Amino acid sequence: MEKAQQLYEGKAKKVYATTDPDYCIVAYKDDATAFNGAKKGTIEGKGAINNCVTNHLMRLLEQRGIPTHFVEQLSDRETVVRRVTIVPLEVIVRNIAAGSLAKRLGLEEGYKMSRTVLEFCYKDDALDDPMVNDYHIFAMGFATPEELKQISDYALRINDILSEYLRDLNIELIDFKLEFGKTADGRLVLADEISPDTCRFWDSTTGMKLDKDRFRRDLGGVEDAYQEIMKRLLGR
Numbered sequence: 279m280e281k282a283q284q285l286y287e288g289k290a291k292k293v294y295a296t297t298d299p300d301y302c303i304v305a306y307k308d309d310a311t312a313f314n315g316a317k318k319g320t321i322e323g324k325g326a327i328n329n330c331v332t333n334h335l336m337r338l339l340e341q342r343g344i345p346t347h348f349v350e351q352l353s354d355r356e357t358v359v360r361r362v363t364i365v366p367l368e369v370i371v372r373n374i375a376a377g378s379l380a381k382r383l384g385l386e387e388g389y390k391m392s393r394t395v396l397e398f399c400y401k402d403d404a405l406d407d408p409m410v411n412d413y414h415i416f417a418m419g420f421a422t423p424e425e426l427k428q429i430s431d432y433a434l435r436i437n438d439i440l441s442e443y444l445r446d447l448n449i450e451l452i453d454f455k456l457e458f459g460k461t462a463d464g465r466l467v468l469a470d471e472i473s474p475d476t477c478r479f480w481d482s483t484t485g486m487k488l489d490k491d492r493f494r495r496d497l498g499g500v501e502d503a504y505q506e507i508m509k510r511l512l513g514r
């Protein structure tokens with residue numbers, strides 16, 4: 279399978295067609311953005327780390343029965359994935375209040391909620407990814423009731439699997455964002471990435487942030503945090 283024309287360039291990845299219409303190649307970049315592109319920078323080594331971390335976690339999820347778009351890692355930064363049509367929703371799972379939820383509800387970051395929270399945002403940069411509920415999702419046709427049920431079930435199972443896995447590495451999974459896609463034959467699969475760009479990871483002992491919040495909030499030690507996640511998950 280060979281890389282063909284570029285289909286798309288996002289903030290953190292490029293996507294290429296291949297000679298096989300059922301597959302794409304994603305190439306991870308070191309570019310970092312926050313606040314919907316208002317803050318820009320580079321995180322040295324991020325592309326390779328996010329590629330490896332994502333594939334590691336996708337393999338784990340596949341082993342545990344979650345269908346994903348992952349096919350094969352090609353190199354440091356490049357991976358073959360199944361070609362999908364992305365469901366235009368950001369699926370956010372929250373275990374501990376942080377970020378926009380803490381702000382919206384006036385909670386202290388780190389507040390322990392009595393149960394997991396699932397949120398959906400409509401994927402649209404021009405609108406700043408507004409939060410939507412199931413009524414909006416069905417009325418606008420972003421997903422069918424059956425698809426949303428499947429997406430929600432997968433998201434909560436993924437949370438259980440990842441939370442347990444990371445706990446053993448002394449990492450607390452605070453919250454994260456998922457995206458799902460549909461293959462040409464209509465299968466719903468987990469797509470996009472699972473990395474320090476898309477998750478909040480706190481060290482279980484010290485509470486130190488080991489994710490993109492270090493970049494968003496100018497906390498310093500950004501590269502070190504990404505490397506620490508790589509080391510704990512992949513041992514290198």
Ligand code: 5GP
Pocket residue numbers: 368370376377378379407453454455475476477478490
């Ligand atoms: P919040 O809504 O608190 O900003 O984000 C909740 C979680 O979802 C965080 O782990 C954050 O990294 C992730 N997230 C939400 N929206 C986006 C987004 O547009 N891009 C990325 N990379 N992560 C997001």
